[in-house]
Amino acid sequence: MRITDQQANTTNASQVHLVVVDPKDGRVLAEHQLGAELSSLEAVLRGGLTVIATSRAGRPEVVAVDAASGAERWRAAVPAAGGLGGFGAVGFGDLVAVVGVTGLDVLGLDGAIHRSVSLTSYAGAMPRSDGRLVLPQEAATLVVGPDRDVRLDGTEVGIASDDGSLPGLTLVSAGTMRAYDADGHQRWELAGASPAGVVVLGGVVYVTRDGGVTAVDGSTGTVRWRTDLRGPLLTPLTDGRVLLVATGADLAALDLRTGAVLWRAALPSGHTDVMAFGGLLVARTPDGSSTDVMG
Structure with missing residues (x-):
């Protein structure tokens, strides 16, 4: 799904279109012309409800548009969007958070405000697959859930890949890495250096x-295995069969059950960053000027 903005060369008029595309084959499933002010697509909720941030006559609003029909479902002016410095909207589960500089408002599928939450700072918002929203704060982490919010001491540890097998898990780093459940109770702690990736x-x-x-x-927090690897380790990757870890010079494949190194392969010269993209494993230079497909 995308929003396109077509600006005519000879006039100040603008046409904004909401285009719905089948991700499998790229077929256009629907296309709707929207109001000229509705050009900032922020989130897509269940059932294809698209949430758009806008400002009309200096009044910041969020607007929900039905992707199938193009009809406007609701329009809301929320308190969090009224401050200086701009605002944005983030979908998480069946909710949308409208985030401003000093607070956020949680809206439902009908546009009604469920509750408001104060913020000490804003450095991004990361939706989780279990329907929660994680926001880094000053020396703390705010976890916004469907029904309640939890503030944790420490810096949130980003999870690069999550299969949903541990719903409610939040990891923070505060000298050690600590694991909390959805209610904010600490479950376990892992001593040692700060994690590079999870x-x-x-x-x-x-x-x-x-x-x-x-x-x-x-x-439980029980350590199943440890494997020593030299080099500046990056965030691990997985295809569900092995754990792939880049060491800066090569790529190591580890057995998920035992941690045994199954094989190692040299990285292309100068290509020290490794990532998964479009079902492929790619290595690139730190400045992004060169990329090699590894398989």
């Missing part, structure tokens, strides 16, 4: 950091 798969938390990789039972 993958959650099959109920296990795989952590890369200086010195190697650690696999932790996500429910």
